[in-house]
Every structure is written in structure tokens, then in C-alpha cells.
Amino acid sequence: MTTMTGDHLAKVRIKNLLLRAYIGIKEEEINNQQDVVINVTLRYDASAAIDQNEISAALNYRTITKQIIGHVDGNSFALLERLTHEVLEIVMEHQAVQWAQVEIDKPHALRYAESVSVCLEAHR
Template identity: 50%
Template sequence: MIHNAIINITNLRLRTYIGFNEEEKQKQQDIIINAEIHYPANNLCLRDDVENALNYKVICKNIIRHVESGRFLLLEKLTSDVLGLCVDNPQVSFAKVTIDKPHALRFADSVSLTLSYTKENLKGD
């Protein structure tokens, strides 16, 4: 029996250069990242075998490194990059990333963008 494991990274708060206005290019802004990552939790993983588990700490460190060292014009590009880091492991069957840009609009708490990935089953058709 294969169990579906779901890792959630909740409210990862980082700062980066995001936007194309001159002020946005000169000053880092806060962003909030939420990610959901699905992978099959096989019996070895469920028996506490570290080697067969998806290492969320490595994924999170890669996200932090990429976001904090990068410069992004569009929220779409940043979200796509973070999603790519979440699905970098071949075990991942589904992932969804939402990135919030607080205070991007004057009368709104935040603007956010969500992208998702679903692994296609490759069949010999």
C-alpha cells in the first residue's frame, strides 16, 4: 500500500527584489511563501527510514537561497522558480506554491499568485 505524504511549508517569510517599478528595483520587499508538496510515502519511509523520505529542510534552504539572492520583475517568475525547486525531486507527484506580496495594492492586505504542478503518468500509448 502506498500512502500519499503531503508536506506543507507555511508562511515562509522572506525578502527579495520583486517588481518592475524603480522603487521596487531598489528596495527589497517582504513576500510570504506557502507550498504544498505531495510524494508517495512508501513502507520504508513509514518505518522511519530517513533515506526514503523527502527532505523538506533541503527544499526550504534552496528556496531561501534562490529568493533572497534573486531579482524578479514578475510575481509569476518568482512563483514559477519556487515551484520548480519544490518539484526538483522525482518522487514529487504534485506541488502547489502561493506567494503573497503584502501591501502591493494600496487598499489590499496582499496580492498573491498560485501555480501548481501535477506529474503526468507516462504510459506507453
């Protein structure tokens, strides 16, 4: 086993979290839920988790995911930019997170395009 010194900056990815929300400004968007696909990438110092091998020492990404689901699923948002910002705020509320990127896709929002997405990031 290789021994490393210093910080162990872990990258955690929450991939393709598929939720439904009312998102948009047109009447058909306001009245009908649509799919949104959320991808979160974050970095945190996992040294304690690696050393202790205990869940209490790790960033609980299950909790983060549940918070995102609770905030997004079935709720209303006018703009994809605002929704992306709010999800990024949820992730950054966790003090262990040093950097995060959130990308949210709205499938079939544009004719001839698979999806449109907004991506925002933040760091400490």
C-alpha cells in the first residue's frame, strides 16, 4: 500500500439525478412538470475519511442529494439559471466542500437539441 502525505482532495460526482419540476415562463411550462437532469461535482478534503474509515469523517453526499431532491422535485422555477444557483447554494452550505460545480439540463427545451443546460461553480 502506498503512503501519501498531505491533503487528499476527493472529487465526488452526483451523476444524472433525474427530477421533475415546473420550470419556465411559458404557460405550458408553468402548468406541466418537466424533467431536469442535475449533475454535481464537488471537491473536499477526504483525509479524515481515509484515515478513520468512518462515515462520520466523510462528507455525506447522500444528505446533499436528499436536500437537492427536497428543494427541486415538484417545485416551480422561472429560470434554469436560478434553479442552478439554488442547487449550488445547497451544496456549498456544507462547510467541508471546497469547490463545487452544478450543471442542470432541461431536456428537449430547444427544437432539434437534446437539451439545454446551465452550469455554475463556486469555491471557498
